[in-house]
Amino acid sequence: MHATVDDVAALAGVSTATVSRCLNAPDRVLPATRKKVMEAIRTLNYSPNFGARALASRRTGIIGAVVPTLENAVFAHGIDAFEHALPEGKFALLVASYGYDPQREREQIEALVARGADGLLLVGFDRDPAIYEWLAIRKVPYVLAWACGDAHPYAGFDNVAGIVAMVRLVLDLGHRNISMLSGLTAGNDRARNRLEGARALLAEKGLSFRGVAEVPYGLENGARAFAELMADRAVTAVVCGNDVLAAGALRAAHRMGLRVPEDVTITGFDDIDIASITFPELTTVRVPHKRMGQEAATLLQHLIDRKSGQSILLPTKIVARGTHAPPPSYKNV
Amino acid sequence: MHATVDDVAALAGVSTATVSRCLNAPDRVLPATRKKVMEAIRTLNYSPNFGARALASRRTGIIGAVVPTLENAVFAHGIDAFEHALPEGKFALLVASYGYDPQREREQIEALVARGADGLLLVGFDRDPAIYEWLAIRKVPYVLAWACGDAHPYAGFDNVAGIVAMVRLVLDLGHRNISMLSGLTAGNDRARNRLEGARALLAEKGLSFRGVAEVPYGLENGARAFAELMADRAVTAVVCGNDVLAAGALRAAHRMGLRVPEDVTITGFDDIDIASITFPELTTVRVPHKRMGQEAATLLQHLIDRKSGQSILLPTKIVARGTHAPPPSYKNV
DNA sequence: TTTCGTGATGTAAGCGCTTTCATGCGATTG
DNA sequence: CAATCGCATGAAAGCGCTTACATCACGAAA
Numbered sequence: 018m019h020a021t022v023d024d025v026a027a028l029a030g031v032s033t034a035t036v037s038r039c040l041n042a043p044d045r046v047l048p049a050t051r052k053k054v055m056e057a058i059r060t061l062n063y064s065p066n067f068g069a070r071a072l073a074s075r076r077t078g079i080i081g082a083v084v085p086t087l088e089n090a091v092f093a094h095g096i097d098a099f100e101h102a103l104p105e106g107k108f109a110l111l112v113a114s115y116g117y118d119p120q121r122e123r124e125q126i127e128a129l130v131a132r133g134a135d136g137l138l139l140v141g142f143d144r145d146p147a148i149y150e151w152l153a154i155r156k157v158p159y160v161l162a163w164a165c166g167d168a169h170p171y172a173g174f175d176n177v178a179g180i181v182a183m184v185r186l187v188l189d190l191g192h193r194n195i196s197m198l199s200g201l202t203a204g205n206d207r208a209r210n211r212l213e214g215a216r217a218l219l220a221e222k223g224l225s226f227r228g229v230a231e232v233p234y235g236l237e238n239g240a241r242a243f244a245e246l247m248a249d250r251a252v253t254a255v256v257c258g259n260d261v262l263a264a265g266a267l268r269a270a271h272r273m274g275l276r277v278p279e280d281v282t283i284t285g286f287d288d289i290d291i292a293s294i295t296f297p298e299l300t301t302v303r304v305p306h307k308r309m310g311q312e313a314a315t316l317l318q319h320l321i322d323r324k325s326g327q328s329i330l331l332p333t334k335i336v337a338r339g340t341h342a343p344p345p346s347y348k349n350v
Numbered sequence: 351m352h353a354t355v356d357d358v359a360a361l362a363g364v365s366t367a368t369v370s371r372c373l374n375a376p377d378r379v380l381p382a383t384r385k386k387v388m389e390a391i392r393t394l395n396y397s398p399n400f401g402a403r404a405l406a407s408r409r410t411g412i413i414g415a416v417v418p419t420l421e422n423a424v425f426a427h428g429i430d431a432f433e434h435a436l437p438e439g440k441f442a443l444l445v446a447s448y449g450y451d452p453q454r455e456r457e458q459i460e461a462l463v464a465r466g467a468d469g470l471l472l473v474g475f476d477r478d479p480a481i482y483e484w485l486a487i488r489k490v491p492y493v494l495a496w497a498c499g500d501a502h503p504y505a506g507f508d509n510v511a512g513i514v515a516m517v518r519l520v521l522d523l524g525h526r527n528i529s530m531l532s533g534l535t536a537g538n539d540r541a542r543n544r545l546e547g548a549r550a551l552l553a554e555k556g557l558s559f560r561g562v563a564e565v566p567y568g569l570e571n572g573a574r575a576f577a578e579l580m581a582d583r584a585v586t587a588v589v590c591g592n593d594v595l596a597a598g599a600l601r602a603a604h605r606m607g608l609r610v611p612e613d614v615t616i617t618g619f620d621d622i623d624i625a626s627i628t629f630p631e632l633t634t635v636r637v638p639h640k641r642m643g644q645e646a647a648t649l650l651q652h653l654i655d656r657k658s659g660q661s662i663l664l665p666t667k668i669v670a671r672g673t674h675a676p677p678p679s680y681k682n683v
Numbered sequence: 684t685t686t687c688g689t690g691a692t693g694t695a696a697g698c699g700c701t702t703t704c705a706t707g708c709g710a711t712t713g
Numbered sequence: 714c715a716a717t718c719g720c721a722t723g724a725a726a727g728c729g730c731t732t733a734c735a736t737c738a739c740g741a742a743a
Contacts, residue, residue, distance in 0.1 A: 021728095021729055021730085022729065022730060022731095023729080031692075031693085032692065032693045032694075033693090033694095033729090033730075033731090034692070034693060034694080034695095034731080034732075035691085035692060035693075036730095037730065037731055037732080038691095038692090038731095038732095041731080045690090045691080045692095046691075046692085047690095047691065047692090050691080050692080062487075064460075064463075064464055065464070065729080065730070066405070066728080066729050066730070067404060067410065067464060067465055067466035068401050068402070068403070068404030068405035068406075068408075068410065068466060068700095068728075068729080068730090069401070069405045069698090069728065069729035069730040069731090070401070070729080070730055070731080071400060071401030071404065071405075071698095071730090072399065072401030072402045072404075072405050072698050072699065072700085072728085072729080072730070072731090073401075073697085073698055073729075073730040073731040073732080074698090074730075074731055074732090075401075075698080075731095077400065077401065077465075078465070079444070079465065086430060087420070087426045087427070087429055087430035087433075088426065088427055088430050090423060090426070093420045093421065093423070093426035094420070094421055096420055096445075097419060097420035097421050097447060100420075100445065100446065100447060101447075101449075105457070105461075106457075106461060109444050109446065109461060109462065109465050110444065110445055110446065111412070111442050111443065111444050111445075112429075112433065112443055112444075112445040113433065113442065113443065114430060114433060114434075124438070124439075128438075128439060128442060129442065130397075131397055131398070131400060132400055132410075132411070132412065132442050133400035133401060154395075236623060236626065236627070261623075264627050267627075268626075268627065271629070290569060290594075290624065291623065291624050291627050293569065293601075294569070294597050294600075294601065294624050294627055294628055295627055295628075295629070296604070296628070296629035354698095354699055354700085355699065355700060355701095356699080364722075364723085365722065365723045365724070366699090366700075366701090366723090366724095367701080367702075367722070367723060367724080367725095368721085368722060368723075369700095370700065370701055370702080371701095371702095371721095371722090374701080378720090378721080378722095379721075379722085380720095380721060380722090383721080383722085398699080398700070399698080399699050399700070401698075401699080401700090401730095402698065402699035402700040402701090402728090403699080403700055403701080404700090404728095405698085405699080405700070405701090405728050405729065405730085406699075406700040406701040406702080406727085406728055407700075407701055407702090407728090408701095408728080
């Protein structure tokens with residue numbers, strides 16, 4: 018049905034090997050020959066068969082990315098940057114999501130590898146060791162993102178450091194009755210590190226959270242949990258595990274007639290778009306999603322090509338906008 | 351390096367054909383035989399080679415999606431829904447984005463097809479006819495989304511109807527000095543239909559826009575353009591081509607000291623998350639992104655399997671929230 | 684002049700799977 | 714009881730490409 022190498026070879030008057038070389042290593046072919054071949058390719062409207070190429074070369078040029086969900090802008094942006102950083106034409110991106118379900122993540126990883134992924138981009142470190150072993154056996158290189166650690170190659174940032182900086186800011190403002198609105202921590206090291214990092218810093222100061230809520234990702238969940246957390250009238254600051262939760266909290270605060278930041282301080286994490294749309298704009302922790310996607314792409318390519326590469330730790334940064342202030346004086350004990 | 355069909359066949363004491371059947375059409379094999387084979391597969395930790403399978407079966411089980419950008423939540427959500435609706439294990443999703451650059455879109459389409467995509471999900475109708483021809487020659491099925499039309503199979507909605515409903519609402523409120531803040535319309539039928547649809551309705555009423563701004567996607571762009579549009583003091587309503595632009599406009603309004611909706615009405619389009627985070631919450635046009643992703647997946651599978659399928663038109667709906675009101679009385683002429 | 688070396692090109696052997704067609708066997712039918 | 718059919722299975726031919734190895738021509742070195 019379609020032109021094959023043989024057709025091209027015949028038309029160009031060369032062997033199939035030469036045609037193949039023209040496509041994969043043009044400099045190993047005399048310019049004159051190459052020109053003939055390229056012409057034949059064009060007139061036949063030839064394009065190589067993917068399966069055959071993959072079979073023969075043991076490479077697909079496909080990279081898999083397995084993220085919790087694309088609904089979270091954090092991952093959507095990271096993936097977007099990752100894709101842009103992949104050398105055009107050389108690689109394509111297979112995307113799969115698992116809705117924060119570890120079992121499904123495993124299936125997705127296996128599915129992508131079964132589909133011939135040359136390498137994988139994964140989120141965070143937390144997963145069944147069996148998966149890492151399996152990946153090792155199959156010799157599939159991978160890069161972890163949105164976290165850091167030394168057990169595996171990664172391009173990410175330190176969630177603990179990020180939240181610690183934020184909690185320190187809140188403490189420095191004078192808050193002592195702080196609650197945390199965290200994402201679900203089960204099987205999610207990012208959320209867990211943020212929660213535990215904050216908790217550890219408080220402990221260090223001889224303090225602890227007034228309350229802790231752990232809820233699934235989502236605006237409404239954040240709003241609901243915030244309302245519950247604020248049932249404790251002593252609370253003057255709510256540190257949130259991500260911006261969406263914080264935006265939800267902010268909305269709830271408005272509806273409850275609480276002024277932000279006069280009555281209550283609310284902080285986020287990630288600095289996605291919505292952080293600068295809320296009113297007031299959200300004080301949050303900036304994560305270099307874009308840069309991270311790029312670095313992850315670079316690292317993964319190194320791993321695929323040269324089988325080695327340096328992990329990279331990116332810095333996070335406090336973005337102080339409008340949702341933080343000292344605790345209201347009327348709450349001074 | 352890895353177990354192959356031959357190994358499995360040998361261990362199970364059957365032929366390779368039987369092994370293949372066990373994997374691809376289990377009911378064409380006696381249960382007893384099947385059990386033996388499955389056991390062999392498990393003990394050998396066998397998994398079929400992707401390239402070989404693709405080569406022999408002329409199918410990859412890979413579906414390609416080519417979207418303008420994943421940074422736009424609209425597409426991220428749609429893709430997410432699309433992916434979820436793909437039968438697990440049977441298909442995987444190859445994602446590519448082109449940053450609204452038609453040339454790059456073409457390349458991405460070709461790249462995905464070259465990578466063996468069995469089908470494609472594309473956004474909108476606007477593209478070089480040569481691309482459609484090329485797709486037809488290659489017999490690659492595709493579904494267009496986020497728009498509708500009868501030239502091609504689609505799962506989408508009517509951008510004109512959506513904007514018309516919104517403009518009608520604004521007119522009904524009494525506004526006569528309306529401006530439009532549109533996304534770039536070049537090579538983007540969604541943006542163009544929204545702009546032209548609105549323009550046509552106004553024309554029908556013997557009116558026209560006070561001003562029209564056409565800017566790239568982005569919060570800041572929306573804010574800047576809004577400020578320019580509002581330099582015309584007569585304007586009482588700004589209809590935006592999408593929610594991000596509207597959110598930017600809203601922010602600009604705050605900064606300019608304009609009250610929304612008392613001083614100016616601002617409307618969006620898409621109803622993405624940010625629409626309900628702004629203050630006040632955005633009046634916008636709801637688009638069934640999730641449902642659309644699902645329907646697109648279903649349709650594309652039909653196209654791939656049975657080579658036929660029905661396009662589907664989904665309804666849009668006005669979501670009246672807090673950014674619309676009658677024009678301020680002090681502007682009555 | 685002869686001998687190598689070098690680099691371009693050709694030859695042909697797979698890569699691992701799917702699928703068509705043939706085979707054989709037990710059950711059904713007249 | 715012979716003829717026929719249905720079904721599970723096997724044999725083997727590719728699918729279209731890459732690549733190790735062989736070959737050949739030509740110029741440099743001896």
